[in-house]
Amino acid sequence: MTCRLLLVDDHSLIRAGVRALVSDIPGYLVVGEADDGDQLLDLVKRLNPDIVLLDISMRSTSGLDALTYLRANGHTCKVLILSMHTDPELIMRALESGAHGYLLKDTTATELEQALTALRADERYLSPAIAHTVINQALLHAQNGKPLGADRHNLTARQLEILRLIVRGKSTREIANGLGLSIKTVETHRSQIMKRLQIYDVAGLVLFAVREKIISLDD
Structure with missing residues (x-):
């Protein structure tokens, strides 16, 4: 069965790049795109994606606010944060807000596939580059x-x-x-x-x- 993806990022070039990478991964299909968190809830309702690839820093509504609103409204689709931010507090907030994974934007096609495969199997995924950061931050908490x-x-x-x-x-x-x-x-x-x-x-x-x-x- 094809896994349905929704891309939410305010940079069209990033969305185009992710879409191109996904097109080379069997079993996945991008069913929609948005350039702001305000559109997330409506698109999830209409398109029923299995996984949302969500940026954090966007115009108007941030990815974290959109994620919190999504969870508050009972939507259970998987959310993979795709961000350039490596700040440990921000990463922890994303995970605590209900994200199932956190992937850096300089990722490779192979790692993107690994992350999508993990979420599709009801697992979580952290970029290896930030795993130690998350451990340290959790230890401090x-x-x-x-x-x-x-x-x-x-x-x-x-x-x-x-x-x-x-x-x-x-x-x-x-x-x-x-x-x-x-x-x-x-x-x-x-x-x-x-x-x-x-x-x-x-x-x-x-x-x-x-x-x-x-x-x-x-x-």
């Missing part, structure tokens, strides 16, 4: 948490070790090679971790690991 023990949430010491590697951005193959395990074993641990925590995307695992002090600023 964390309040009086205690270190997570190996028995909490029924995670074994090995699973905690793998969780730390996952949130540091290591691939399954890298984790397997580093720990001397098979890829299948790592995949099994990963599945068990997500099931026990009831968190099924990497961005969610990152925020959990930060909140529970599993990782630190030194990681």
